[in-house]
Amino acid sequence: MMKLKPLIASMSIAALSASISVGAFAAPNDSARTLPVRTADQLPSIAVLTSLDVEENRNRSIASTTATPKNNMPDRMGKLIDAKRNQSTTSTKPMNPSPSNDVAADNMSAQELARKDEQSDRTDDISEGQAVAAPSQGNEPFDAPAFEIPRTEQLQAANTDTTIKSIEDIDGKTHTTLNLSNYAKQVNSAAWSPSMNVNSAMTIKIQALLDWNHASPGPIDGGWGMNSKKALTNFQAMKGLPTTGKMNQKTWDALVKNIPANKPVLVTYTLTEDDIKTNFATTPSGYPAKSKMKGLYYQDIKEMLGERFHMDIRYLEKLNKNKTYQAGETITVLNTRGALNQRINRVVANKADQTLYAYNGDKLVATYPTTVGSDATPSPQGTFKIINRVKMPWYKATVGEGSGKQVHMIPPGPNNPVGVVWMGLSKPSYGLHGSPKPEGISRQASAGCVRLTNWDVLEVYANIENGATVELQ
Numbered sequence: 001m002m003k004l005k006p007l008i009a010s011m012s013i014a015a016l017s018a019s020i021s022v023g024a025f026a027a028p029n030d031s032a033r034t035l036p037v038r039t040a041d042q043l044p045s046i047a048v049l050t051s052l053d054v055e056e057n058r059n060r061s062i063a064s065t066t067a068t069p070k071n072n073m074p075d076r077m078g079k080l081i082d083a084k085r086n087q088s089t090t091s092t093k094p095m096n097p098s099p100s101n102d103v104a105a106d107n108m109s110a111q112e113l114a115r116k117d118e119q120s121d122r123t124d125d126i127s128e129g130q131a132v133a134a135p136s137q138g139n140e141p142f143d144a145p146a147f148e149i150p151r152t153e154q155l156q157a158a159n160t161d162t163t164i165k166s167i168e169d170i171d172g173k174t175h176t177t178l179n180l181s182n183y184a185k186q187v188n189s190a191a192w193s194p195s196m197n198v199n200s201a202m203t204i205k206i207q208a209l210l211d212w213n214h215a216s217p218g219p220i221d222g223g224w225g226m227n228s229k230k231a232l233t234n235f236q237a238m239k240g241l242p243t244t245g246k247m248n249q250k251t252w253d254a255l256v257k258n259i260p261a262n263k264p265v266l267v268t269y270t271l272t273e274d275d276i277k278t279n280f281a282t283t284p285s286g287y288p289a290k291s292k293m294k295g296l297y298y299q300d301i302k303e304m305l306g307e308r309f310h311m312d313i314r315y316l317e318k319l320n321k322n323k324t325y326q327a328g329e330t331i332t333v334l335n336t337r338g339a340l341n342q343r344i345n346r347v348v349a350n351k352a353d354q355t356l357y358a359y360n361g362d363k364l365v366a367t368y369p370t371t372v373g374s375d376a377t378p379s380p381q382g383t384f385k386i387i388n389r390v391k392m393p394w395y396k397a398t399v400g401e402g403s404g405k406q407v408h409m410i411p412p413g414p415n416n417p418v419g420v421v422w423m424g425l426s427k428p429s430y431g432l433h434g435s436p437k438p439e440g441i442s443r444q445a446s447a448g449c450v451r452l453t454n455w456d457v458l459e460v461y462a463n464i465e466n467g468a469t470v471e472l473q
Contacts, residue, residue, distance in 0.1 A: 221312035296413030
């Protein structure tokens, strides 16, 4: 996703001045991480029936539908959702009927969903710039009259950031099944059968099972959107089953085969002092303001917990209404997957599928939803190699042209334009990296690179080595 050449330098403080030229990435506009709508009270009731046959019931943007969508797309999704709603009201009752305005808000038309995605895409990614392991203090490849080197304390703060540990340290976090809500208990006890009416509890269980089997559905939200359907299809491919994208007995049996029968999907977690004392800061708009930050930290504790537990923030809020998120308070979260423990020596990034396929030899061992280029700035097709891997990269942002050009060093953090990991390719200007907006994976357009959620890119990072093959299709 860039159009300049990023530099990946040694991660050691002693080698801050060293730099290695790698692929850069560009994108439309710069913006703070925002969603069109992110308030829990506007989401449908958790127990609203959700159909696995509907591809795009995404629980996403919930604003007014008065604006005219671009290209006047046919409202195919609205018809599908209306048909499913009518069917469900005549054939079954929701576990907990939700207010009518919630249902209406959730079941947006395909036109409105497309319009909201388009609005989000314009501010989703990064402007002209490059990923770096740390700021170099000389030999800059740019004419940079206003180049800003962060202060020493800013460097130290970023290098001791706990973001990676927060996402990765699953075993160090205490989960229990005490004091779970009735809904959480329904999720944990849910079992699929051919004749069942699929509801939100079953949907969450399937999303979790896919996550546990390393067929990532992206942020788990209780809605059966395109990333969930892709994950189910990819899991079927991993197990040599017909890739229908629909649940059946053989697929269910394969999903639960290596999972302990009593493993809970939703668990309680008690917030710690370390959780509360994590560095949080609102991400400012504009690179000059971002360059003055000590780090592009999580903006609040909900954002941190969403990434740690692979959850859409709005679903986290829905599960934990009236919580204050203070130390000692118990909240309900997703019981996330264990380590992959599979060597990855080849990945295939398929633009048509918006999926990253990870292989150990010829064996497909994991899949992840991804964004691979766009029509305007497509990724190159071909086979390349990973030449460097960096956790918590800096980002060098270039603003303006000619004598007015300025270069700003953007500090590391989960809200950095390339997320928490950069893996550069042998093709200059391209790489695999994280994202400051996991909710948009597979839905936005990237300017050439391959991006994943921060937790998925960390899993790839942990199991892949320099020299691994990357096929861009």
